[in-house]
Amino acid sequence: MGTLKFILFIKKYLIHLTGLILPLFTLLSAQLLYNFSKRAILIYFIVIIIVTYTLQLIRDKKFFIIYLFFTSFLISLSSFIEISHFIIFKDAISESTIYIVLETNISEFSEFFSSYFRDSVLVFALLHIISFTVGIYYSLKTNTIQIIKKSIPLIIVLFLLLFSITYKLRSDFLPYTIYSSSITYLQQREAFNDIEILKNGNFKNIEYKEEKEEICVVIIGESTTRNHMSLYKYYRDTNPLLSKKSGLTVFKNVKTPHTHTIPALEDVLVLDNSNISNKYNSTLIQLMNSANYKTYFISNQKPIGIYETSITLMSKTSDKSYFTAISDTKLYEVILKPLDRVLAEKEKRKFILIHLMGTHLQYSKRYPTKFNIFKNIPRTKYKHETAYSTINQYDNAVLYNDFIINTIIEKVNNYDSNSYVLYFSDHGEDVYETIDEACHTESKGTAPMYNIPFIIWQSKKYINNHKSIKNKELPYNSKYLIHTIADLSQIKFTKFDKNKSIINQDYEKSN
Ligand SMILES: [Zn+2]
Structure with a gap:
C-alpha cells in the first residue's frame, strides 16, 4: 500500500x-x-x-x-x-x-x-x-x-x-x-397491583368530632436510640432545642417491637397485620382518612427498595405524598419545603405523616458540617478510634435530628391551631454501647436497639381543650401507636382499645 x-x-x-x-x-x-x-x-x-x-x-x-x-x-x-x-x-x-x-x-x-x-x-x-x-x-x-x-x-x-x-x-x-x-x-x-387497597381501609364504626379543627403531625424517626438523647439523660447535650421546648411530654419507657424498619413499622403503623390484605387495609393513614382528615405523607427515604416498598404501599392511600430523596445521601431538611406548603393549605383537619432518614448509617452523611460538634473522646468501654469517631458522628446526627424535630414543631406552632406533633423512632441503634460495633440487628437485639424516643408536643390550644397526660413514666410498646393517635385525635372505632393508648387516663400497665 x-x-x-x-x-x-x-x-x-x-x-x-x-x-x-x-x-x-x-x-x-x-x-x-x-x-x-x-x-x-x-x-x-x-x-x-x-x-x-x-x-x-x-x-x-x-x-x-x-x-x-x-x-x-x-x-x-x-x-x-x-x-x-x-x-x-x-x-x-x-x-x-x-x-x-x-x-x-x-x-x-x-x-x-x-x-x-x-x-x-x-x-x-x-x-x-x-x-x-x-x-x-x-x-x-x-x-x-x-x-x-x-x-x-x-x-x-x-x-x-x-x-x-x-x-x-x-x-x-x-x-x-x-x-x-x-x-x-x-x-x-x-x-x-395484586393487593386491593381501600382509601379508608376496613375500619368499622368510626366516630370522630367532625367540627373539630386539628393539625396532627406524626414523625417517624430512623435508627435513633433514646440512649443518645440528653432528653433521656445522655451525658452529652444532644437535645439543646427540644429540652427547652414547652408543651413537650417525653415518654420515658417506650420500646419498639422490632429492630428493623419494615417489621417495626408494619407493626407500628398497622392495626392488624395478620394477613397481607388486612395489613394494607388497617393502616394509620387509612384511619385518618376515615375520620375525614386530609392526609399527607412526606418522606425523606427512598420510595422503592427492600427497606422501603412496604411503607410506600401504605402511603399510597394518603391524599398527597411527597418523596424528597432519591439518593440516601441527601440531608433531610429538604422535607421542610413540602411541609411548609402542606401547612399553608386551607384544610380544617390535617394529618401529616413524616418519614425521616434520621440517624441511619452512614451517620456522617446525616448532618451538615456546622453540626459537627462532638469531636472529643466519647464515653465507651470499647477503647479504639473507630468506636470514638462512630459515636461522635452518631451524636452529631442526633443533634441535627433535634434541630429538625424542633423546626417541625415550630412550624406547626406558627399556625396557632389545635395541634400536636408526635415523634418516635422506628427502632434504636447500638453504637458501641453494649457491643463492639454500630448496628440494629434483631439477632443481637440489645437494649439500645429497642429503646426508642417517644415524644408528644401539644399546642396551647390543644392543651386547653384536652386532659393532661400523666403516664409518661409507664412502659409502652410502639406497636400500639394507632390507639394512642386515635385517642389524641378523639377518634373511636370498633377495635379501639383505650388500654393500649399511653395518653389515656385509664392506661396503667405495660402491654
Ligand atoms: Zn429503620
Whole structure:
C-alpha cells in the first residue's frame, strides 16, 4: 500500500469515526462521573465501533437513516438522563427515581426537580445535542460498505464475544441503569397491583368530632436510640432545642417491637397485620382518612427498595405524598419545603405523616458540617478510634435530628391551631454501647436497639381543650401507636382499645 493510499484509507476511517463523537462524548462524561474502570471503557468503545460499522451493512439507505437516528437518539437521551442524575444526586438512577418520576403528579415533580436543578445539567444537555447532531451528520456522509462486507464473519465473532463480556460488566455501562431500574420498577408495581387497597381501609364504626379543627403531625424517626438523647439523660447535650421546648411530654419507657424498619413499622403503623390484605387495609393513614382528615405523607427515604416498598404501599392511600430523596445521601431538611406548603393549605383537619432518614448509617452523611460538634473522646468501654469517631458522628446526627424535630414543631406552632406533633423512632441503634460495633440487628437485639424516643408536643390550644397526660413514666410498646393517635385525635372505632393508648387516663400497665 502506497503512502498516499494509506493516508486516504486512514482519512476515510477517521471521517467515519467522527460519527462516533456522540458515544465517545458519553463515554468521557461517564469516565468523569462514574469513574469507570479503564477496561470497561475500552471494551465499550470497541463495541461501539463494531456496532457502528455493522450498521453500514444495512443496504436500504432510508431504513439505515431511520435506524441510525432512533438508536442514536435513544442512546443520547438516556445517557444524558443518567449523567444528569449523577450530577444532581451523586448516585446512579434507581427504581426509586422511576417511581418518583412516574407516580407523583407533574406540579409536585417539577417542584421537586427545580429544587435540585444545577446549571451544569444545561451544559450537558447542550453538549449532548451538539454531539448527537454532529455524530449523525458525519455517519451519514461516509460509505464503507465494501470494506465491511469483506470482514463480516470476523465482525460477527468479535461482536458476540464482546457482547458477552459487556453483559458481564453491564452495571458499568451507559446507558444501563435507566433501563434496568425501569424493569425493577415495573416488577414492583405488579406486586403492588395484586393487593386491593381501600382509601379508608376496613375500619368499622368510626366516630370522630367532625367540627373539630386539628393539625396532627406524626414523625417517624430512623435508627435513633433514646440512649443518645440528653432528653433521656445522655451525658452529652444532644437535645439543646427540644429540652427547652414547652408543651413537650417525653415518654420515658417506650420500646419498639422490632429492630428493623419494615417489621417495626408494619407493626407500628398497622392495626392488624395478620394477613397481607388486612395489613394494607388497617393502616394509620387509612384511619385518618376515615375520620375525614386530609392526609399527607412526606418522606425523606427512598420510595422503592427492600427497606422501603412496604411503607410506600401504605402511603399510597394518603391524599398527597411527597418523596424528597432519591439518593440516601441527601440531608433531610429538604422535607421542610413540602411541609411548609402542606401547612399553608386551607384544610380544617390535617394529618401529616413524616418519614425521616434520621440517624441511619452512614451517620456522617446525616448532618451538615456546622453540626459537627462532638469531636472529643466519647464515653465507651470499647477503647479504639473507630468506636470514638462512630459515636461522635452518631451524636452529631442526633443533634441535627433535634434541630429538625424542633423546626417541625415550630412550624406547626406558627399556625396557632389545635395541634400536636408526635415523634418516635422506628427502632434504636447500638453504637458501641453494649457491643463492639454500630448496628440494629434483631439477632443481637440489645437494649439500645429497642429503646426508642417517644415524644408528644401539644399546642396551647390543644392543651386547653384536652386532659393532661400523666403516664409518661409507664412502659409502652410502639406497636400500639394507632390507639394512642386515635385517642389524641378523639377518634373511636370498633377495635379501639383505650388500654393500649399511653395518653389515656385509664392506661396503667405495660402491654
Ligand atoms: Zn429503620
